[in-house]
Amino acid sequence: MPPISTSIAPSDPTGRTGEASSAEPTGRRRFLTYLLAAPTLTVAARLGLDAAAPAAARAAERVAEARAADAPPQLLGLPGIPDVLDLGDAMILAGLPTSHLLVLEVTPVGRARLYLPRLEVGQGLTTAIAMLVAEELDAELTDVDVPLSDGRPELLFNQLTGGSNSVRSLYDPVRSAAAAARARLVTAAARRWNVPASSLRTAGSAVLAPDGRRAGYGELAAEAAAVILPAVPVTPKPADQLRLVGRPTGRIDARDIVTGRTRYAGDLQIPGAVPTVVARPTTVNGTLRSLDASAARAMPGVLGVVQIPSGVAVLAETFDQALKARDALRTTWNPGPAADLSTEDVRARLRAAHLPFLIPPLLTQHLDGEFDFAFVNHAPMEVLTAVADVRPNRAELWFAAQSPILAQQTIAAELGLPQNAVTVHVVRGGGSFGRRLFFDAALEAARISKAAGRPVKLMWTRNDDMRHGRMRPASHHRIRATYGLGQVLTWEHRAATVKTDLGHGLGETLTAAGFDLSLAGLSLAQAFFLLTEKNPYNVGIPTQLLAELPLDLHTGSWRSVYSGTVRVADEIMMDELARRMGQDEVAFRRARLRSAAGRAVLDTVADKGNWGRPMPPGQAQGIGYHDENGGIAAYLVELDASDRANPRVTKAVVAADVGRVINPTGLEAQLTGALVDGLSVILQAGNHLDNGAFREGSYGDFHYARQRHTPPVVEIHLMPPSGPPGGAGELGVPAASAAVANAYARATGTSPRSFPVNF
Numbered sequence: 001m002p003p004i005s006t007s008i009a010p011s012d013p014t015g016r017t018g019e020a021s022s023a024e025p026t027g028r029r030r031f032l033t034y035l036l037a038a039p040t041l042t043v044a045a046r047l048g049l050d051a052a053a054p055a056a057a058r059a060a061e062r063v064a065e066a067r068a069a070d071a072p073p074q075l076l077g078l079p080g081i082p083d084v085l086d087l088g089d090a091m092i093l094a095g096l097p098t099s100h101l102l103v104l105e106v107t108p109v110g111r112a113r114l115y116l117p118r119l120e121v122g123q124g125l126t127t128a129i130a131m132l133v134a135e136e137l138d139a140e141l142t143d144v145d146v147p148l149s150d151g152r153p154e155l156l157f158n159q160l161t162g163g164s165n166s167v168r169s170l171y172d173p174v175r176s177a178a179a180a181a182r183a184r185l186v187t188a189a190a191r192r193w194n195v196p197a198s199s200l201r202t203a204g205s206a207v208l209a210p211d212g213r214r215a216g217y218g219e220l221a222a223e224a225a226a227v228i229l230p231a232v233p234v235t236p237k238p239a240d241q242l243r244l245v246g247r248p249t250g251r252i253d254a255r256d257i258v259t260g261r262t263r264y265a266g267d268l269q270i271p272g273a274v275p276t277v278v279a280r281p282t283t284v285n286g287t288l289r290s291l292d293a294s295a296a297r298a299m300p301g302v303l304g305v306v307q308i309p310s311g312v313a314v315l316a317e318t319f320d321q322a323l324k325a326r327d328a329l330r331t332t333w334n335p336g337p338a339a340d341l342s343t344e345d346v347r348a349r350l351r352a353a354h355l356p357f358l359i360p361p362l363l364t365q366h367l368d369g370e371f372d373f374a375f376v377n378h379a380p381m382e383v384l385t386a387v388a389d390v391r392p393n394r395a396e397l398w399f400a401a402q403s404p405i406l407a408q409q410t411i412a413a414e415l416g417l418p419q420n421a422v423t424v425h426v427v428r429g430g431g432s433f434g435r436r437l438f439f440d441a442a443l444e445a446a447r448i449s450k451a452a453g454r455p456v457k458l459m460w461t462r463n464d465d466m467r468h469g470r471m472r473p474a475s476h477h478r479i480r481a482t483y484g485l486g487q488v489l490t491w492e493h494r495a496a497t498v499k500t501d502l503g504h505g506l507g508e509t510l511t512a513a514g515f516d517l518s519l520a521g522l523s524l525a526q527a528f529f530l531l532t533e534k535n536p537y538n539v540g541i542p543t544q545l546l547a548e549l550p551l552d553l554h555t556g557s558w559r560s561v562y563s564g565t566v567r568v569a570d571e572i573m574m575d576e577l578a579r580r581m582g583q584d585e586v587a588f589r590r591a592r593l594r595s596a597a598g599r600a601v602l603d604t605v606a607d608k609g610n611w612g613r614p615m616p617p618g619q620a621q622g623i624g625y626h627d628e629n630g631g632i633a634a635y636l637v638e639l640d641a642s643d644r645a646n647p648r649v650t651k652a653v654v655a656a657d658v659g660r661v662i663n664p665t666g667l668e669a670q671l672t673g674a675l676v677d678g679l680s681v682i683l684q685a686g687n688h689l690d691n692g693a694f695r696e697g698s699y700g701d702f703h704y705a706r707q708r709h710t711p712p713v714v715e716i717h718l719m720p721p722s723g724p725p726g727g728a729g730e731l732g733v734p735a736a737s738a739a740v741a742n743a744y745a746r747a748t749g750t751s752p753r754s755f756p757v758n759f
Contacts, residue, residue, distance in 0.1 A: 080535065080544075082531060086629060090531060091157070094512040095155075095156075097512075098157070099169075102173045106181055106224070110218030112178075114130070115149045116148050118170070119400060123670065124663065124670075125167070129146050131249060132175055132178065133177075137179075138202035142252075150425050150426060151408045156512065160402065162402055162434065164631070164730045168629070168630060168726065180230070183231075183234040184227040185202070185217055185224045186200050186230070186232050189220055190231055191223065245662055246660070246662070247663075251665075263428075264428060264429065265387060265429075268427070272454060273455035276313055276315045276322060277323055277459060278326070278444065279329050281468075282333050283338070283691070284338055284693065284694070285553075287336075288312065288331065288332075291307065296329050301325075303316055312329055314326045315452055315454075338551055341689060342688075346474050346689060347474070350372075353496040353547040353548075354496050357478070357480045358490075358492060359482055361480070365483050366480055369477075369478070370479075371477040371572065374688075374755065374759055375472060375473065375689065377466055380430060383465060384399075384440065384464075386439075386442040386445040387399065387456070389449060390450040390455075394422070395415055395421065395422045397411065397445065400426070400429025402432065402504070406505040407439040407443075411424075411439075414443060414447065435556065438556055441458055466687075466696055466698060471554070472565075473499065473500050475495060475497035477493065480492045483580075488538075488592070490541045491535055493542075493543070493545070494545050495529075495545070495565070496548075497548060497565075498551050498555055500528075500562075501555045502525055506524065510524070529562055536594060538593075539592065559674075563733070564733050566734075568734055570738075571623075571624050571738030572742060574589060576751065586606045586612075598625070598632050601632045601656065605653055605654065608636075608653050609715075619638065619641070622637050622745070623635070626738070628730070631658035633656045635732065635736045636739060639747050647758075648711075649711045651714075651715075652675050652714045653717070654736075655718075656731070656732070658725060658726040659722055660721045661725070668716045668718075671731075672716070674730075675711075675736045677736065678732070678734075683740065683758060685702060741755065
């Protein structure tokens with residue numbers, strides 16, 4: 001019995017019946033329903049400017065809110081570009097033309113299967129999507145499967161995982177797909193029983209009749225596939241009818257993860273794929289000068305030694321044999337192009353890269369601040385692993401890919417194959433934080449497989465990724481705020497960073513969304529900066545400028561990208577300016593926040609965290625606020641710096657507003673993870689560059705927070721749902737980082753300017 005298959009984009013909220021719906025607005029979209037090759041049901045949406053209305057409408061609402069009548073009587077600041085259109089909005093616009101290619105199936109055995117064109121890396125995305133499907137389909141959550149889609153070039157810009165955008169962009173299409181499938185199942189049951197479709201209801205993965213008859217979705221699948229026009233509306237549920245969305249829910253994959261049943265790339269048993277590791281240069285981007293592999297080739301289990309542009313690969317029967325043989329290679333290396341640079345050299349160059357402030361410190365009161373942020377490795381728990389099987393006329397790869405379409409294109413070009421001859425199987429990843437936007441390991445694996453003439457399973461060791469992988473670029477920030485008569489008059493932020501590699505498909509995505517960077521005279525990094533960075537406060541005339549330092553180092557989008565340093569520096573300055581002007585730090589922020597929702601979040605965290613309570617000497621509270629990607633977060637932490645060398649956050653209180661929350665449990669986990677990231681990079685975790693080589697090579701010397709460093713008390717308060725979901729994956733990092741930095745400053749009576757403080 002064939003499955004019912006639904007391929008869909010967001011629907012008209014009024015359906016085909018013309019009846020008004022109280023569901024959250026999804027724009028003026030209409031269904032065009034047609035039958036393709038029976039028995040596959042396909043529903044496509046009319047796409048155009050009206051399909052973009054939701055993002056535009058929400059953007060306009062954000063700007064209007066900044067001018068709301070209940071805003072505090074402060075000097076109004078200018079809204080930033082993200083107040084009107086942010087990066088997430090741009091990504092949604094770019095993906096609209098292919099959103100109808102989302103695939104939902106109901107199988108003959110009653111399984112609902114949604115093929116997810118995103119990557120699961122532990123953020124709980126598959127659970128959230130399964131909840132949306134189960135909600136709209138009235139299916140049991142245990143009857144829903146969310147496998148990851150292979151790389152699908154036809155999706156164009158709709159298979160990129162990043163920018164805290166997955167739930168934002170998939171929320172409407174997934175709900176509409178499930179609602180459409182449900183309507184067809186109900187119609188099929190009505191025809192079978194010869195009763196009005198409106199008399200039927202759905203629950204527990206079945207259609208139910210008033211007389212007690214029941215038909216499971218599996219037994220109706222084939223009949224539903226023949227339904228062209230459903231006899232009931234295809235609209236998603238209104239908010240007051242949600243039974244599962246918004247309810248704390250455990251992950252659908254939790255048991256498999258903890259019992260080891262979950263398969264990552266390193267667990268795959270691809271026929272013939274042999275363990276492979278790579279010997280790498282002594283400096284970043286160094287090149288091979290000489291190689292003697294005779295001793296390595298003679299070692300037990302060694303199957304081959306292959307030279308590639310990034311090093312020397314060793315293939316063996318086991319990883320242990322491959323690692324021992326790699327260490328037996330006799331190599332010498334030419335120094336890389338950054339071999340004359342160390343951490344202090346980079347900092348000096350960054351300081352020299354700034355444009356001058358526009359407002360000279362004359363005739364007005366001002367406060368200046370300068371801040372250094374170190375390189376930071378992504379360090380996901382699962383090391384990079386990729387399996388590649390390259391043949392003369394085709395290639396097949398398995399790895400955790402946030403940008404599988406670009407990976408497929410790049411690998412095809414490298415191998416001299418047409419794109420459709422390369423298959424990319426997307427495998428779940430064990431953490432990412434932006435690291436798996438790049439596919440370095442997969443490209444290397446393809447090169448090695450082609451050269452060796454056999455399938456390979458390539459593993460990057462922790463040392464490989466720490467010293468030769470991607471990381472958050474080092475940056476230097478200068479901020480000048482002028483003030484007088486109780487008002488902040490101007491706010492100038494100059495950010496200088498080592499150039500961030502954004503070559504993971506984002507540029508094409510922005511172009512597809514209508515941003516012609518060449519006409520605007522903007523680099524990709526500057527466009528990204530403008531679409532993400534803003535000052536959320538009324539601070540007179542704000543300006544933010546980005547200067548990039550082009551160095552031949554491997555950088556990437558680390559969690560929250562520019563906001564993880566830009567907004568932290570801003571929040572530190574807000575604390576210092578409040579004290580300079582004789583005001584309480586929370587009250588100072590509240591009086592200047594442009595967003596009413598933001599003020600509610602700040603009020604909540606201050607109230608629940610008992611802001612201002614007396615603290616022992618060496619201990620203090622700190623506050624941090626951030627809004628981005630359609631979400632708002634504020635963190636209040638308590639920090640004990642009695643031992644300056646080992647400061648510890650002892651308590652954290654978090655308040656967040658991300659609109660409609662799909663799974664509160666998953667959101668709380670994201671916000672807690674952001675807290676750990678924030679305290680790590682502010683207090684202890686960073687990477688040193690020593691003459692072109694990164695010093696840290698493992699968790700042993702890259703001092704990310706351990707359990708003993710994390711607070712024993714964490715409280716998270718989620719605001720009541722309002723509107724569609726916002727992004728949450730990166731939202732908390734800037735606010736958490738700022739709260740820790742501000743608590744450290746208040747606890748020690750210092751003004752820290754270099755992070756991490758214990759570096």
